[in-house]
Amino acid sequence: MAPIVSDSYKEKKRKEILDSAFVCFAQKGFQIATVDDIVQHSGISKGAIYNYFKSKDEIFLELMKASTEATYEKLTGELGKCTNSIDKIIHLFDMYLSPKDREDIGNIVVHDEFKLHASRHPELLEKLNQRRHEYFIQLFSQIIKEGQHSGEIKKDLKPEIYANVFWSMIDGAMIQTIYPDFPCNNVINEMREMFLRKIKA
Amino acid sequence: MAPIVSDSYKEKKRKEILDSAFVCFAQKGFQIATVDDIVQHSGISKGAIYNYFKSKDEIFLELMKASTEATYEKLTGELGKCTNSIDKIIHLFDMYLSPKDREDIGNIVVHDEFKLHASRHPELLEKLNQRRHEYFIQLFSQIIKEGQHSGEIKKDLKPEIYANVFWSMIDGAMIQTIYPDFPCNNVINEMREMFLRKIKA
Amino acid sequence: MAPIVSDSYKEKKRKEILDSAFVCFAQKGFQIATVDDIVQHSGISKGAIYNYFKSKDEIFLELMKASTEATYEKLTGELGKCTNSIDKIIHLFDMYLSPKDREDIGNIVVHDEFKLHASRHPELLEKLNQRRHEYFIQLFSQIIKEGQHSGEIKKDLKPEIYANVFWSMIDGAMIQTIYPDFPCNNVINEMREMFLRKIKA
Amino acid sequence: MAPIVSDSYKEKKRKEILDSAFVCFAQKGFQIATVDDIVQHSGISKGAIYNYFKSKDEIFLELMKASTEATYEKLTGELGKCTNSIDKIIHLFDMYLSPKDREDIGNIVVHDEFKLHASRHPELLEKLNQRRHEYFIQLFSQIIKEGQHSGEIKKDLKPEIYANVFWSMIDGAMIQTIYPDFPCNNVINEMREMFLRKIKA
DNA sequence: TATGAATGAGGTTTCATTCAT
DNA sequence: AATGAATGAAACCTCATTCAT
Numbered sequence: 060m061a062p063i064v065s066d067s068y069k070e071k072k073r074k075e076i077l078d079s080a081f082v083c084f085a086q087k088g089f090q091i092a093t094v095d096d097i098v099q100h101s102g103i104s105k106g107a108i109y110n111y112f113k114s115k116d117e118i119f120l121e122l123m124k125a126s127t128e129a130t131y132e133k134l135t136g137e138l139g140k141c142t143n144s145i146d147k148i149i150h151l152f153d154m155y156l157s158p159k160d161r162e163d164i165g166n167i168v169v170h171d172e173f174k175l176h177a178s179r180h181p182e183l184l185e186k187l188n189q190r191r192h193e194y195f196i197q198l199f200s201q202i203i204k205e206g207q208h209s210g211e212i213k214k215d216l217k218p219e220i221y222a223n224v225f226w227s228m229i230d231g232a233m234i235q236t237i238y239p240d241f242p243c244n245n246v247i248n249e250m251r252e253m254f255l256r257k258i259k260a
Numbered sequence: 261m262a263p264i265v266s267d268s269y270k271e272k273k274r275k276e277i278l279d280s281a282f283v284c285f286a287q288k289g290f291q292i293a294t295v296d297d298i299v300q301h302s303g304i305s306k307g308a309i310y311n312y313f314k315s316k317d318e319i320f321l322e323l324m325k326a327s328t329e330a331t332y333e334k335l336t337g338e339l340g341k342c343t344n345s346i347d348k349i350i351h352l353f354d355m356y357l358s359p360k361d362r363e364d365i366g367n368i369v370v371h372d373e374f375k376l377h378a379s380r381h382p383e384l385l386e387k388l389n390q391r392r393h394e395y396f397i398q399l400f401s402q403i404i405k406e407g408q409h410s411g412e413i414k415k416d417l418k419p420e421i422y423a424n425v426f427w428s429m430i431d432g433a434m435i436q437t438i439y440p441d442f443p444c445n446n447v448i449n450e451m452r453e454m455f456l457r458k459i460k461a
Numbered sequence: 462m463a464p465i466v467s468d469s470y471k472e473k474k475r476k477e478i479l480d481s482a483f484v485c486f487a488q489k490g491f492q493i494a495t496v497d498d499i500v501q502h503s504g505i506s507k508g509a510i511y512n513y514f515k516s517k518d519e520i521f522l523e524l525m526k527a528s529t530e531a532t533y534e535k536l537t538g539e540l541g542k543c544t545n546s547i548d549k550i551i552h553l554f555d556m557y558l559s560p561k562d563r564e565d566i567g568n569i570v571v572h573d574e575f576k577l578h579a580s581r582h583p584e585l586l587e588k589l590n591q592r593r594h595e596y597f598i599q600l601f602s603q604i605i606k607e608g609q610h611s612g613e614i615k616k617d618l619k620p621e622i623y624a625n626v627f628w629s630m631i632d633g634a635m636i637q638t639i640y641p642d643f644p645c646n647n648v649i650n651e652m653r654e655m656f657l658r659k660i661k662a
Numbered sequence: 663m664a665p666i667v668s669d670s671y672k673e674k675k676r677k678e679i680l681d682s683a684f685v686c687f688a689q690k691g692f693q694i695a696t697v698d699d700i701v702q703h704s705g706i707s708k709g710a711i712y713n714y715f716k717s718k719d720e721i722f723l724e725l726m727k728a729s730t731e732a733t734y735e736k737l738t739g740e741l742g743k744c745t746n747s748i749d750k751i752i753h754l755f756d757m758y759l760s761p762k763d764r765e766d767i768g769n770i771v772v773h774d775e776f777k778l779h780a781s782r783h784p785e786l787l788e789k790l791n792q793r794r795h796e797y798f799i800q801l802f803s804q805i806i807k808e809g810q811h812s813g814e815i816k817k818d819l820k821p822e823i824y825a826n827v828f829w830s831m832i833d834g835a836m837i838q839t840i841y842p843d844f845p846c847n848n849v850i851n852e853m854r855e856m857f858l859r860k861i862k863a
Numbered sequence: 864t865a866t867g868a869a870t871g872a873g874g875t876t877t878c879a880t881t882c883a884t
Numbered sequence: 885a886a887t888g889a890a891t892g893a894a895a896c897c898t899c900a901t902t903c904a905t
Contacts, residue, residue: 086380088376088380090291091291091380095878103886104887105879105880105887105888105889106881106885106887106888107887114879114880115879115880164379168376168379171376172376174372174438175289175372175438176289178365178369178438179289179369188440191439220446220447223443223446223447224450226432226436227432227433227436227451228428228432228451231430231431231435232428234428234431234435235427237378237379238385239385239389245424246428249421249422249425250428252458253458256454256457257450257453265867265905295895295896295897296896304869305870306871306896306897307870307897307899308868308869310897310898311867311868316895466884471889490779490782495874495875496874496875506890506891506892507875507876507891507892508876508877508891509889509891511875511876511877512889512890516876517875517876566781570778570782573774573778576774576837577691577840579840580771580840581691581694586841590842622845622848622849622852623852625838625844625845626852626853628838629831629834629835629837629838630830630831630853632833632837633830633831633837634834636777636830637829637833640790640794641791644823644826647820648823648830651860652827652830655827655856655857655859655860656856658859659855659856659859696898696900701867706865707866708901709865709903710865710866712900717900717901718900
């Protein structure tokens, strides 16, 4: 029997569910937010949600994946505008400047929740780690390597370590944004400066 | 008539419960770990636990308080051995070097969980923020100021911003420790270097 | 899409739960009867019960409301058959004659339990008092007034006081029905006689 | 071994527990009030309470017995002052006039709770019924009989029925006192009048 | 006797998931 | 495919009672 609804319709529905789920998870946290919250927020029935996703956990996982990919897209998109490595790094730091609105912070919190959740599920952690390398460590390492090649960046420093330093700094600054008085911009600016001073050839 | 059991006994019991709770929370997370888990792990009956703590939430709060204080004690204890500001900062970085054992990582995860939890409870967040300032930002700002006074550290940088930079870097590095292959030592070392290079007079 | 089940179905289900709850409360008392008792008696799952009612308390409240309204309906229905005030009063007394079966006594006991419960919850008591006035005091006062108007009843007695006397007598007789040998009919008959003798013009 | 404390000491302790229990039951109701409430109110340890009473139920039962006896004492004491039957009946009615303070209402509520509790325990109900007859029905019947003998009261009415009528009326009025605006005095006065008019020779 | 910490069965309520319609 | 009522395991917490000291 031919499918009654088009694939694009199904895709749209999935996206709707994921979007609502994201909002609910951001507002209340993954554990606290209920499937009924998602039902309420999305206007989609519980049965329908379970037609598209096997479980609440699966929604969580999909969300995680989608979010990582979206971030990755955004980052590479922005980087396309830059012509040299130092510029790219400056750009990357600047993408994490404030102003952080409610939604951004929700995003960060959900992401950190992802990590904590994953930290207790080896197979999940493995996947997350893989993605981290594939997408983010790789991305930054590449920029460093290019900079080393072009002579902008010191040749003796290990790209991967500096990728880890960068993302640690960003993650660290982001988690502090939960505090209303955290001087995010100042901190990011200082980080950028000390990072650049250290790596510049 | 005197109380049946000594205060020290009760203190010990409280500690037992907290210790077990800590292990359970670290293993499964605050939301997932159940009071029954704590019962099982501690060998203390549910009723007894509720004699010592009003709720699971209260256990969590106490745990965080105790943990913050213990960390603070440890930090100040170590700092007592140092004679100048740069030394103190080096020492602080080094305290976060690996080897991280299971327990340390559990500690970090529980702490981050607490932050996320607090991020959704304004009154908790307020308290946490206060503590952060009182204990950690204060502590580091003071070191910077001393260094500025003694001429070790540049006079034009704002102590509080640098305190925030330091703790953001540390938090950021710590959360990455959930990944088994995170090169924590290398990262901390690089961070220390770039931080010192930036602040040294 | 239309709701899966009709409103009448839901109404029926609610009624089933209330009916079972009533039996359980009557048998064991509100405090003693458990939600599991209601589950067992009704054959409806615990979750379903909580779909229809927010709490055990709410079930109790609904039950009381429904019971008050049913009683009121029954009373006014019966009174419709009477042509004069004295007749109505006689009829009202007679409605409380035996034979009291199990269910009636359960009803009385549950009602009295509700009063005691309410006596410790000011906001509940207020509501109960309102209902008492609106439904029962009002109803009886009106009859007295009509009788005074038509000349059947003495003009100098205060309708509301006599309404209170009537319902006190009825409540007092009803609560004695818990004693198996209470001569309910005789008592009601004597009460009726002394009441009528006092009020008749 | 000789008892270490005197019997009078033990009796005093028992009384203290009962008094506290009464206050707690009156404030919160028998089911809601906890043994810890009694501990708190009495200042007597839980262990001690269980030395004097087998269970919370037993406290309840004792209280019930004591209260019945105290009421009986009070009634007969008051009646001793009266010289004829009509006087005695008037006196009895008047003893239930307001002002009812908080404590009185607590007393009534606890008593009614007794009855409801008993209504579900046949052996308790039996005992309660016995006491009711022995003490209260008997008492009132006797007064009627004396009045019939002395010619004050109609000879054709059955003493026991009228005793039941009397106590039903009193109980009914008393339970209404939970409503703050119940005109207790007016009601009791009217009841007394209609009662006397009916029985006077 | 007195104490109060300990026990654990049992209470109410929640919520992810299923399934008849 | 969509609906939402039904399910019931499992969570947190209470409290009458016991018992070592």
